[in-house]
Structure formats: C-alpha cells, structure tokens
Amino acid sequence: MKKMLLVALVLGVVVVSGPALAGIPVLELATERGCFTCHTIHQAKGDTKPLAPSYQEIAERYRTSNDAFQYLVKRVLHGTLYTEQNWANDISMRFMPPNVNVTRLEAGELTNWILNLPVNESLRNQLAEHEAMLILSARSGCPTCHLMDTSPDSRLMPLAPAFRDVARRYKNESDARKRLVRSIIYGTRAASKIWPDVNMQFMPPNVALDLESAEQLAQWILKLK
Ligand code: HEC
Ligand code: HEC
Known part of the structure; x- marks a missing residue:
C-alpha cells in the first residue's frame, strides 16, 4: 500500500487524503470519463452477469499485490483486447476497450482510488450515497x-x-x-x-x-x- 501511494505521488497524482472526502472527486472523474457505463462500485446482487467487474471486487483481488498499480494503469489506458481475460467467468463482456479519453495521470488517479476503496462501512456508505445522487442528477438532466x-x-x-x-x-x-x-x-x-x-x-x-x-x-x- 505504501508503495502504491509513493508511485502515485511520484506521478504527481493528487492523493485524496482524509476520510472526509472519501474519494468523492475521483468518483466524479470516473463518472465524467464514462467508467460507469460498464462498471459499478459495488457488486450488484442479482442473477444476471454484470458487464464488468465491480471496483470493490477489483480492489479485493489486487489490493495486496505489489505491482497491481502499474499493471492496472496499463490495463485502464490500453484496454484488455488480445490479452488475458482476468474476469472471464464473472462478467458478460469479453474485454475492456482502451479508454482513449483518459490521460496517464488520470489513469493513475483512478487506479489508486479503486485500489484504496474504503473498507470501512460508513465511508463506503458515504460513497454509495454520493454515487446514487450523481446518478439521480444525471437522469434528471x-x-x-x-x-x-x-x-x-x-x-x-x-x-x-x-x-x-x-x-x-x-x-x-x-x-x-x-x-x-x-x-x-x-x-x-x-x-x-x-x-x-x-x-x-x-x-x-x-x-x-x-x-x-x-x-x-x-x-x-x-x-x-
Ligand atoms: C465498455 C465497457 C468498459 C468501460 C467503459 C470501462 N471498463 Fe474497465 N473493464 C471492462 C471489462 C469488460 C473488464 C474486465 C477485463 C478482463 O476480464 O480482464 C474491465 C476491467 C477493468 C479493471 C481490472 C483489469 C484487470 O485486468 O483485472 C480496471 C482497473 C478497470 N476496468 C478500470 C476502468 C476505468 C478506470 C474505466 C474508466 C476510465 C473503465 N474501466 C472503463 C469494461 C469497461
Ligand atoms: C437548462 C439549464 C439548467 C438545467 C437543466 C438545470 N439548471 Fe439549475 N440553474 C440553471 C441556471 C441558469 C441557474 C441560475 C439562475 C439564476 O441566476 O437566476 C440555476 C440555478 C440552480 C440552483 C440555485 C438556485 C438558487 O436559488 O440560487 C440550483 C440549486 C440548481 N440550479 C439546481 C438544479 C438541479 C438539481 C437541476 C436538475 C434537476 C438543475 N438545476 C437543472 C440552469 C439549469
């Protein structure tokens, strides 16, 4: 985790600090860059397979791995076509297209945010509430x-x-x-x-x-x- 923060700092990424913010500015960046077209933050409960893995699941899978940050930044920028399918059985899409509207810096910021999604329940709820309101606002025009x-x-x-x-x-x-x-x-x-x-x-x-x-x-x- 320390290493990840360090990498983020070296890249000049604004690391969101303090529990009060709960990653809310990055949530807004992810919304603007269209990540939620396919992803959700929390795993949906239901029978249908989601399009893409939830960010909570990605965090759980990679949180403890040392080179996860570099690896995922690359995946976010270039997409996953013609490479390994890490979520093949859990989702209905075969690959993530390259996110061409995302800069390297933003990819770092988004990845860092995903990997550090709050484990703490009250922070998690705060984030989910903000997500719900962003959606309501978007649906209302x-x-x-x-x-x-x-x-x-x-x-x-x-x-x-x-x-x-x-x-x-x-x-x-x-x-x-x-x-x-x-x-x-x-x-x-x-x-x-x-x-x-x-x-x-x-x-x-x-x-x-x-x-x-x-x-x-x-x-x-x-x-x-
Ligand atoms: C068009 C749908 C789509 C969009 C838009 C999309 N993703 Fe993905 N994403 C996927 C799919 C599908 C996978 C699973 C790939 C696999 O099986 O390895 C994935 C996987 C990932 C992973 C995990 C990669 C791995 O190898 O485990 C991360 C991190 C990620 N996406 C972040 C993002 C971010 C950040 C954005 C917005 C900038 C974004 N995605 C936009 C579909 C999408
Ligand atoms: C077509 C453009 C447009 C849309 C759509 C729109 N707004 Fe506004 N909104 C404005 C403008 C322009 C003002 C500033 C009005 C003024 O100066 O009198 C404003 C002002 C506001 C204010 C401040 C009001 C005040 O009394 O100071 C709020 C709060 C607000 N909008 C919320 C919303 C919400 C929530 C939505 C979606 C449901 C929304 N707006 C949709 C154009 C829009």
Missing part, C-alpha cells in the same frame, strides 16, 4: 447546464452555477434547503436573476422531477464540500 465545480478554464462563462458554488453561497442560510427545492421545481425568473456570472438568464422549471427527488438533490448540493 442537471449536468446539461451545471458542473460540480467551476471550470478551470475561466475564459468561458458557465451556463449555470457550479453545484459547489451553490453550496458555498448558502451554507449559512437556515432556510436554504426550502429555497433550493423551490428553485429546482419551479425554476428561477429572468427578472430577478440570482447568479450574475452565468450565461443563462434563468433556470427553467424541472417539470419531470418529483418533490422527493428535488428535496434529495437540494440536500445533497447543500452538503457538497
């Missing part, structure tokens, strides 16, 4: 306009406020949750623009969203760190 964080490319004015900026703005307001639920369900009005530094004049109502989902999303956004 929020990422069409919202990013999780302000884009590092500051030449571009974002369409809508980043969710972490929303959390920062309202963190000391006692009725923030109610307010956000109202904005999410009914949208905001151009006449009383709330966020001056975004490209769109207002948020349209999210008509397909039920009240419970809106409440879950508002609570999740407000708790983002």
